Amino acid sequence: QEQLQESGPGLVKPSGTLSLTCAVSGGFINSGNWYNWVRQPPGKGLEWIGEIFRPGSTNYNPSLKSRVTISIDRSKTQVSLTLTSVTAADTAVYFCASRKELYNWFDPWGQGTLVTVSS
Amino acid sequence: QSALTQPRSVSGSPGQSVTISCTGTSSDIGDYHYVSWYQQHPGKAPKLMIYDVTERPSGVPDRFSGSKSANTASLTISGLQAEDEADYYCCSYAGSYTFVFGTGTKVTVL
Numbered sequence: 126q127e128q129l130q131e132s133g134p135g136l137v138k139p140s141g142t143l144s145l146t147c148a149v150s151g152g153f154i155n156s157g158n159w160y161n162w163v164r165q166p167p168g169k170g171l172e173w174i175g176e177i178f179r180p181g182s183t184n185y186n187p188s189l190k191s192r193v194t195i196s197i198d199r200s201k202t203q204v205s206l207t208l209t210s211v212t213a214a215d216t217a218v219y220f221c222a223s224r225k226e227l228y229n230w231f232d233p234w235g236q237g238t239l240v241t242v243s244s
Numbered sequence: 245q246s247a248l249t250q251p252r253s254v255s256g257s258p259g260q261s262v263t264i265s266c267t268g269t270s271s272d273i274g275d276y277h278y279v280s281w282y283q284q285h286p287g288k289a290p291k292l293m294i295y296d297v298t299e300r301p302s303g304v305p306d307r308f309s310g311s312k313s314a315n316t317a318s319l320t321i322s323g324l325q326a327e328d329e330a331d332y333y334c335c336s337y338a339g340s341y342t343f344v345f346g347t348g349t350k351v352t353v354l
């Protein structure tokens with residue numbers, strides 16, 4: 126089974142841009158998978174951010190769509206998340222998770238990475 | 245797209261059964277058979293426990309079961325064990341290629 130590992134800056138300034146990477150192990154990104162981002166503010170619940178299947182094939186949470194971009198680099202076996210104009214409300218643990226095409230559940234998940242928005 | 249509604253907490257003694265409800269709308273749970281459940285221990289990533297309302301992935305104990313009626317899905321844990329103490333989240337396909345999670349329920353084993 127593939128393994129996912131998130132990485133990126135742990136601190137971002139307000140109004141700045143949050144950029145995270147999800148490295149997919151196994152040497153290649155499965156062409157039959159959607160790669161998702163999910164976040165969890167401290168002490169709160171999970172929120173689906175969006176997903177990518179291939180370049181140009183993305184789906185986003187309507188509430189975040191104007192600020193989110195998810196991209197994929199198969200040569201580097203990684204998926205990226207960019208969130209612009211961040212505020213303290215974007216402070217959260219960010220997870221990447223895999224979803225097989227035509228299936229509607231998330232498995233496996235990365236261990237998550239905490240991003241704090243603060244000056 | 246609002247979060248699915250779950251009780252904040254449920255509790256039970258070892259060996260008892262607990263049921264967690266997950267209430268959505270006719271645009272998500274009520275319209276699709278695509279409800280999944282995740283278990284999350286503190287500081288850990290969520291783990292898939294149930295998919296497609298009732299299906300259990302390989303390796304998940306059969307004391308975990310799922311069901312759905314109208315706009316409400318449920319997760320039942322039978323024969324509660326100490327290691328079941330965790331947060332549980334439901335998730336549903338919500339149409340237009342989007343997903344929505346529940347508010348989360350803390351299960352306490354007394």
